[in-house]
Amino acid sequence: MSHFTDAATRLCEAVRMLRHLATNLPEPIRIGFLGAGDDQRIIAGPGVAATQKAVSLAFERLGVRHLEYSHDAITRLSSFELFISRKISAALGFNYESFGVVEPDQAQQALIQDFDFSPPLPGIARSSLITRDGVLLNTYASADRQLPPIVLALPCGLPFELCRAWFQALGERYFVMAWETRGLFGACIDFDRLEVDADAQVADLFAVMDHFGHDSAHLMGICGGAAIALCAAASDSERVRSLSLWHGDYNLADDSLRTAHQRNFEWLMEAAAADRNEAGDLQMLFVDQATLVTTPEPIAHVALFPYTNAELFYRYSKLNDALNKTDLNALLKRIGVPVLVVAGDSDQTTHIGGSRHIAQVIDGAQLHVEENGSHLAFFEHAPSSRATAFRFMDRVVESEPALI
Template sequence: MTISTDAATRLCETVRMLRHLAIHLPDPICLSFLAQGSDVAPDQACSSVRATERAVSTAFARIGVKAVQYVHDGEAQLSSFEMFISKKICQALEFAYDHFDDVDSAKDFGRLVRHFDFSGAVPEVETLHLITRDNVALSVHASTERDRPAIVLALPCGMPFDLCRDWFNALSERFFVVTWETRGLFGSCTSFDQLSVDTDAQVGDLINVMNHYGLDSAHLMGICGGAVIALSAAATHTDRVNSLSLWHGDYNLGDDSLRTAHQQNFEWLMESAAVDRNEASDLQALFLDQATLATIPDSIAHAALYPYVNEELFYRYARLNDALNKTELKSRLEQITVPTLVVAGDCDETTHLGGSKHIAESISDALLHVERNGSHLAFFESTQVSKQTAFRFLESTVGSAHLA
């Protein structure tokens, strides 16, 4: 049997997509090969299944996973993260475990996996590690057309770049776009306890990124918790900001009627886990239960689950988000004078429409745009309607002549 190239490639692509989760799980990662629908689970003693195990382990080894253990007829033993990874791998293989049966198939897959780029890097995006003034290594991403008007994208706090890659790509069609991943949560960081984690430190990261690329000024676009970073930068660095857009922002305005149940629960969770690592460990254990993460949309789970995947990441994530939640916004809003677009969704159960309305009313030159059927998930799926909203505002503030 010849190797199914599509299945082999899909396996590698899926492992690459899952890299943020897999490399931070404790060894060994336990996986199961699942049946589709009412089909009978694959026979663990079957030579095809054994060959598939070897192929999957080989692909995971390329991203640095040291050990994979296969659990047959024991899916209930898997953590929520391991079950999610198992499902994605099985979907990539179309729930068929006979792609790697013979010697030629194994050799072909070996060649593919040796040459496959598991890093997630793409030619159109420059990725580098930037050392900030307080000696923090930031993972920074930039598009290639530096002569275009600049956008600095403030990602949701703690989320990998992959979550917003579609938006980054769309904006890059007309702009020079730069962004970074949250301090202390990506790359090497052995001294987190010495790091500043407050909002001003995260604003400082934004300015460090601008300085690295020689950007005297730029449009700032903030998403969810990144909206607090972007608006804080616009308030404290008024000469560096041309315009501002805030998308589905997570704002704590001291009024629970302006926060969804999700926001209130998240605020409690972050404040509790930020107390110390023991508390964070106890709370992170809740996320190992498969039922706990059943509500995470499948299309974004590979990125959205990242900061929950182990105790240390969760503690760091809590410290950073707790600081954002405690940011005093009123005085900052009064200092923003640039044209501002505030976007919220009328179906968003993650962040409250009322909070965005309050933000828009508190900024002197702000426009509120409420997206019909808009939500966090719709935004991250990068709908065409949302892109059109973004470009209309950017064209009105940057000027259509720059976008020709």
Template sequence: MCLLELKSMTISTDAAMRLCETVRMLRHLAIHLPDPVCLSFLAQGDDPLPEQASPSVRATERAINAAFARIGVRAVQYLHGGEAQLSSFEFFISRKICQALDYRYDHFDDAEEAKAFGRLLKHFDFSGAVPEVETLHLTTRDNVSLSVHASIDRERPAIVLALPCGMPFDLCRDWFNALSERFFVVTWETRGLFGSCAAFDQVAVDTEAQVADLISVMNHYQLSTAHLMGICGGAVIALSAAAAHGNRVNSLSLWHGDYNLGDNDLRTAHQQNFEWLMEAAAYDRHEASDLQAMFLDQATLATTPEPIAHVVLYPYVNPELFYRYARLNDALNKTELASRLANITVPTLVVAGDADETTHIGGSRYIAASIDDAVLHVEQDGSHLAFFASTQYSKQTAFRFLEATLQPAVA
């Protein structure tokens, strides 16, 4: 084999690996789309679109089909030159697949390349599981199955991480990993939105039920106490848990919390719009279906941050998920917080960003001022997106606070 052929095969092998990694990343979206999932091959810049009937394109279709079949998607249809007909979710998936392939559709032409890809598919783990994270399904007292994730070292001080309501674990995986450097970290994905839940209408969706999930996770791991960390809507869950179960809580940290304090001056336009959307969609499935149709428009992607779109779009991907997401978030939005704040007596850190257009810094200021001895930390140029993107910077704030609470009191 000449050097040029070897280099070409290496490039194609790299593309095959990127394809598998991308399909794994997109699994939350793809498996919840209605059949068939429609895709298009896109061109880069002014390059011409690939020839629909070419052997290269057909080989690429077969490779993509095989990768999607590994996550349970078996009906894929290709609309060559028809990207305008794709839903926002299908267009996003198409774009990520094409980026993974470097907008080239000749990686799977060679018979040896095809065989190598087959071997890769056989052994590639599309589940998203990693050795350093234990994942299990926990059945709660009210018979709800929760998807739970835990780090390995159970001898370390424990942190229970309340994720943003309805968001996949993958959104906060970097934060989970960062905290796991020094702590035993456990978290769970929102009830009714992950795993099997055929009887959603019989499932409690209120804040107290979500707090009970947090306690169920603690009980499963036999954690008599833990540090609580809540992100966005998860801040309401962590805050409510600290108020109701103070004897189980060592400290509380609230990050870019989405608080409804009955004052629109403490709510961004995004929060006000989201509150309306969740309340309307929670009314019934018909209303949710009508509203979810808005998110099929590709214009949705213009306001969705690219680095986290594969996870934040998840609860919008079909009408049933959207309805469940709305029910759960509407309950959080309607949670009366003021009376709970006086019941929080543990060390508390409240973090907000001075450039956050998602949640209002004023809400965090109010929360911090209403909890005895709470500390407010404002991140410069901080925002929701920065929180998820700059874990290495923000984790130092978390570590300083947590380790200060672990220091023995000075007599």
């Protein structure tokens, strides 16, 4: 691979990684090429025009057709545009002379045109289903359907990609199923007719099990997905074989068991769920570049997804507000399956006290506190976290009859 085609490949890989943001932002999207310093402005060289054409061509492959280049006005970019600009600039090695002078050469153009911006995921089958109330869900399944089944309940409203590494790791030992939250992914013309409460999300979980032919399965819930998994186990114990809850966001009617982040998030979701105008006003807060200061960079390309436009933010808020208003205390005594509750001693996102409470109230539940554990550490899939999940699951599977 030549230096020039290598630059085109790195550009395409960066654009593919940014697809959840770019395809949901209002156009035109402004992009500024940056220097290697902290958001340093570049000194334009003769190759910048050709580099712009290469970047535009790559984004066109996503369906994003209107870009504006603002190399001299970096401070005017939105938080989303600044993040995209940083990632594109870094992918190019802060070198804007790799695509010729006038336009990318033929090999570079051909590479961008032929690049797969939505490739098959190794060991993961993507499909979709229509729920009983007519909602299209994107679903994911690992390769070996003969392994014990487990459903991965993702954080509410965030893309599957956030947990892909965990999904693939679990797929080495289990048949893993997951789905993306109703109303936020794929076609959904009439969101206002959708059910958005916790019961609807629980029904989606069971619909995924039905879709892949499993009457029962183990459940693993992450952040807001932990609340969905809890509700599922309480609603139909016959279908749930075990429950592992990771860094859960729980409404336990006690603010001392919630971090400042959880309290702020609860207020934000309730306010934005009130109506679209309010959601639109609040969504503008996330346009400010300061948003990037509080968003972990390694996961920002997916964590920022539900904030990219007013309609998406409104839908995200409706679904999360309903989860936040679900009183989990009333459900805990109804959980009768093996339970693992995992929290991190360094987690500033969800409170360790909420996890302790869950583990204390559910009979026989096991609490595991991860040293230096946090949301970000979980999503970076530390080997020690995977080992904890496997130990619990293996012990449960060994103690029960083979699953059908």
